[in-house]
Amino acid sequence: MLVEAATWRAGTTRPRHEVLSSPEHGRYVAGWMRPGDAGFVAVDAQAQPVGAAWYRMHARSDPGFGYVATGVPELIIGVRPIWRAHGVGRLLLRALCDRARADGFARISLSVERDNYATVLYRSEGFAVTQRGIGRDTMVKRLR
Secondary structure (H helix, E strand, C coil): CHHHHHCCCCCCCCCHHHHHHCHHHHCCCCCCCCCCCEEEEEECCCCCEEEEEEEECCCCCCCCCCCCCCCCCEEEEEECHHHCCCCHHHHHHHHHHHHHHHCCCCEEEEEEECCCCHHHHHHHCCCEEEEECCCEEEEEEECC
């Protein structure tokens, strides 16, 4: 699902191995499951994965796209194109935020490109832009 997250734009394709081997994207799954990692997978009626959401802690010395501070997990979400806009992402996002809250985190962050339609979902679920970047924003949700 990392490939789905990285290639969200319609008509965008990148080979799976290219996404997974790139340092900027591979850091989100390399060595899974490290302490502090958590995630969920959504499946269809045939038990095939249609989406996933997970969070991971990054060090200040090796930050992810949505890094805001030590102790704040960064979430990643990917949904297969045919399942987008059907509530899968919202269910995954809510489950992951509930898990982060239960794990004792006060905030959770993410990075989103400005023209990504998921920005509307994130705002509706309580995320707010905290840092503007070139073409992308970092958003944070308070969990307590």
